[in-house]
Amino acid sequence: MNIAFFSESYKPYLSGVTNSIETLKKGLEGLGHKVMVFSPSYPGADKMQDVYRFPSLPAPYPGYRLTIPVPGKYFGLLKETKIDVIHSHSPYQLGLLSMKYARKLNVPFVFTMHTMLGKYMHYVPLIPDKLLDLISSRYIKGFCNRCDRVIVPTQKVKEQLSSIGITSKIEIVPTGIDLSLAAAADPSGIRGKYGIPDGAKLLIFVGRLAKEKNITFLLKAFEVIRSRNNNVYFILAARGPMEAELRKTAPKGVIFAGEISYPKVLDYYAASDIFVFSSLSETQGLVLAEAMASGIPQVAVAAEGVSDVVRDGITGFLTPLSIEEFSKKILGLLEDRDLWTTMSKASKDAARSDYSKEVFARKIELIYKNVI
Helix, strand or coil: CEEEEECCCCCCCCCHHHHHHHHHHHHHHHCCCEEEEEEECCCCCCCCCCEEEECEEECCCCCCEEECCCCCCCHHHHHHHCCCEEEECCCCHHHHHHHHHHHHHCCCEEEECCCCHHHHHHHCCCCCHHHHHHHHHHHHHHHHCCCCEEEECCHHHHHHHHHCCCCCCEEECCCCECHHHHHCCCCCCHHHHCCCCCCCEEEEEEEECCHHHCHHHHHHHHHHHHHHCCCEEEEEEEECCCHHHHHHHCCCCEEECCCCCCCCHHHHHHCCCEEEECCCCCCCCHHHHHHHHCCCCEEEECCCCHHHCCCECCCEEEECCCHHHHHHHHHHHHHCHHHHHHHHHHHHHHHHHHCEHHHHHHHHHHHHHHHC
8 A cells, every 4th residue: 555644743853643653654664555754844854765844833832843734735746656545643734734635636534643632732822721622622523523534542532532523433543662672772871871879769751841741740759759768760751841940849869861762762761660650641652652662660640541551550550640649659669579570571561462563553554444
């Protein structure tokens, strides 16, 4: 098949969406398909094979770009390539343009809902969040009901979309991971680089330092943990709009490592003992699956999307939004090496069975064949 991806973010921009698209692209190519990616331009970005750029402008969110969907741009290329299916990873500018292209070419249009958009409305100035949330829900309903298939990573997201009146068929396909990259991770040198003593325990968070990730909760929980065990450190492999504010309030033992490129960040997972997560806005939380693939247990707040990934009591723990409960689970896991080992193995097993790149690509391939 000849497949066209349209996305409002792609390499070199770092995000879970970017990683998901890149993993799926490689998986489908491994099955013998051709995948073309259409995304915004980024200043200074290198040219990439089969990647085509639209003009773009800076966005309010750092590093993100607002795509300018030039009418007709690349339509001739799509027609000449004889595209079999168009798959959008965004419902906005490029989502609308790619849907129009699919109708003109008479090919199926598939959409993946990567992000629960209502959780990010605080980045839109001047308009009240509740009004934006209502507008967003109505827009998403209208967009999805014009798709031939909608793909979501978890049951929870499917339920949310169904609740706002989406009637298009929704398929659940968890985002995959290239397990070979996790297996090749090299943790040596990571702890030494940041002066973490031998024998110390290390917690890790990977993601964005942003309001929707609830990082303040993690820092408060770590403060409790540190008060009971001062041989624990916490590394944040992340960057974002809240970094300066978080640095001012971070307790001793917190390390701000900055944004780490993929797959280099897998070395950081491998050097750590527990992945911690308190986001309340995830569709899936690809970083949780990456932690599983790296063999480190997860302690996370039980939230939408997250609860579909972390297997409570098996690969890690889910807790209420309670600093005391959250820190208690982490301390217990750090002190019980047998339990840690059992959860580490269960995490790797879960990653192999549910989140491999190959499983991911085959499921999406089947959806394409069905809609065609």
